[in-house]
Amino acid sequence: MGIDRLDGRIIGLLAREPRIGVLEMSRRLGVARGTVQARLDRLQSNGVIRGFGPEVDPAALGYPVTAFATLEIRQGQGADVRAHLATVPEVLELHTTTGTGDMLCRLVARSNADLQRVIDRVVGFDGIVRAATAIVMENPVPLRIIPLVEQAAQDSGRRD
Amino acid sequence: MGIDRLDGRIIGLLAREPRIGVLEMSRRLGVARGTVQARLDRLQSNGVIRGFGPEVDPAALGYPVTAFATLEIRQGQGADVRAHLATVPEVLELHTTTGTGDMLCRLVARSNADLQRVIDRVVGFDGIVRAATAIVMENPVPLRIIPLVEQAAQDSGRRD
DNA sequence: GCGTTCACTGGGCAACCTGCCCAGTGGAAC
């Protein structure tokens, strides 16, 4: 567990120019191609790099509205609620949490009006007692990982 | 705006096998290579596909704890708070929202104890009045987009 | 000290894919 500075630079390069290729990376980093290849293999088998899936923008797909819903679940209904929410395409992610609610989910919708439909579908299930929804207005910091990668690379002066 | 079924299948293929390449995709989808290439170009210039950055797992990086913090901001301090939070590597994303809080941010930390340090750093800023934190226990639905893509592809029988 | 292990280097090879080009076809819109 943990990454060193070279790993950090590899991830940084990939994040900035995803289509860059192993050869070009080795040139930029000043190391042999085999080294970059080996590092990449290790990062992937480590699970540090989970994959290279396309980043799809829900807004461009016609779903410009994002919201977070805090759900309160009836005792013992957790599994059913999870299964139900997994069937709703507009539910982009779901977490179970400590705190006031029991679950937190990220929703998208075609419009504010459409959000009502989505929420109705989400809460239209027996195990859900209450839902509190917060609509996202701005997204000053979009989901990012580079600063954390750099932090992690700094923290460990280790080789692997 | 919007995608058709072929676009949906292209995104689906890419999501399942990100390293697949245009040629192999064209074979699987039974269309000409140029078609897939043109579709991909369009999806990217449309902004539907934002990129192909590596998906990095914070847990594998040594940050297994995730939390969501709802922040209450002093009037007129929004911009300063945004700038402050952007400098904290453990802040993975930040949204301004309607509802009880003014902002919602996703945090990671090395441990529950470390989370205290992160929260201290987050709220150790003048413009933040109050913070409510919910620690994530489980993540039954990890961030996903495919179901929504399929929904969007269904909805439009359109060519583009 | 001494041998082993491991990561990295720098090189080479065939196979494959990319980016780019082209002419031809079929359907839809005007």
Next chain:
DNA sequence: GTTCCACTGGGCAGGTTGCCCAGTGAACGC
């Protein structure tokens, strides 16, 4: 009917990948 557009199927040079190898140097255990 004409034009426009997406798609097809083909070809080409250049670059990249995946794989292999021997040699080097540093760290480790004995």
